[in-house]
Amino acid sequence: MIKKNPFMIRAIELSIESAKTKGGPFGSVIVKNNKIVAEGSNKVTMNNDPTAHGEIVAIRDACQKLNTFNLSGCDLYSSCEPCPMCLSAIYWSRIENVFYANTRIDAKAIDFDDSFIYSEINKDLENRKIKMYQMHRDEALEAFKIWEKKEDKIKY
């Protein structure tokens, strides 16, 4: 018998509970020192928040509970491979390891756009479906100059 990973089993439980109720079919947990410190499930339509994927909900909750913006030493278990938004949030949060079950291809098969967004991000700006236009860089650099000179800035 294959031993089951209890953290992934919990992430999957959350995804099933969410699919059966008012959420999307995705769940995540964040683990530190072999204990679950935060959980999340997809609440996009429930909360009118397109950023409320299971992983992001769990990351936000973990940061509040641990009182930090840096989740070094934490692992993420997700019922599905993270979309590019969540993967990027994982990088920004400094999570160490990611465990996932379903893939972006599985997500595509039930009409979630992960796979499409991955392909868009790989493209040059001018070839993307959403058009991006640059303007006023000279004015905007002012904020970066202020940041560079700031002595009490908190880096991340």
Next chain:
Amino acid sequence: MIKKNPFMIRAIELSIESAKTKGGPFGSVIVKNNKIVAEGSNKVTMNNDPTAHGEIVAIRDACQKLNTFNLSGCDLYSSCEPCPMCLSAIYWSRIENVFYANTRIDAKAIDFDDSFIYSEINKDLENRKIKMYQMHRDEALEAFKIWEKKEDKIKY
């Protein structure tokens, strides 16, 4: 004299205010029907939320104000090219057009990781800095099967 875009000028103002106070040097506004409906600036360290980039703060606020998870018909003006997290959130939220000022290269020059995360997302899973491990796909597919059969699901 070049006419200035008032929406981008406001996004830049937000980035400068934020850099001068306790935020990161980034600001965004969301515009619908030629009016600003939401504003955001980077609150990562201030709020202990690694997802609180200016764009995400503005997207979440716009969704609350407009009572929807779908920002079709809205444009985003950001003082910097969105990082992959924010770009993906823009896709998920169905924003139409993106206007930006500073680039990911400018952000890299003041030690923000956007450029690095863009390069990571392009890589195969096994070649990324953060390791990703698959497990328990069979169990996880259950949530997707429930979702497929669900009659009252809200797609997005």
